[in-house]
Amino acid sequence: MPLRSDWSDAGCVIARAADVLADPWVLVTLRELFSGRHRFDELRDATGAADSVLSRRLRTMTEAGLVERHDSGGYWLTATGERTLPILHAYAGFTRAVEPPNDGGLRISCTRCGVEAVSADWCPACVAPLDAESTTWMRPSMGAPFRVAVGSTR
Ligand SMILES: [Zn+2]
Incomplete structure (x- = not known):
């Protein structure tokens, strides 16, 4: 085969x-x-x-x-x-679940209410979708939190 x-x-x-x-x-x-x-x-x-x-x-x-x-x-x-954003969030969530706890790496939160995400695609607090319009990332290598970038046509 x-x-x-x-x-x-x-x-x-x-x-x-x-x-x-x-x-x-x-x-x-x-x-x-x-x-x-x-x-x-x-x-x-x-x-x-x-x-x-x-x-x-x-x-x-x-x-x-x-x-x-x-x-x-x-x-x-x-x-x-x-539409691949929740896939990246799922990878991050998987890594957090299987690695020992640490403070490094990507942190994902809801732009609308500021709560940190525990799911790949929904905010646990305000139940908004964690799409490109309402997601903030904190990457230690990039300094301050920032909204994820969306297409240039919007
Ligand atoms: Zn929220």
Whole structure:
């Protein structure tokens, strides 16, 4: 049986999503796009990816409709790309659940009420969706809390 490398036509919806998203370079590139980094050099420096690695992932993400390249040369999340936010939150929540407690790493909170998130997609206090419009991230490496970045067309 040959090794399977293309899951884009799998019958399972999880497998089809994983075909694009189950790649650490794609996930950390999404993290940086949500953090407001859009230029190729910013994304390369923040992720630590080689130029060829980042180029390949950005092409894959563009073909999948997650990002679009603007004339300015930057990459921006599309509305489809913004739908990956709860996936990143789920990864962060998983890590917090399986690693010993520590104060480092990404903190996710609701922009509307300020309560820290314990779920990937809903605020536990005001029950607002933790989408790109109402989510604040605190990344120790980036200093002050900031609202996640949304597409440039909004
Ligand atoms: Zn809230």
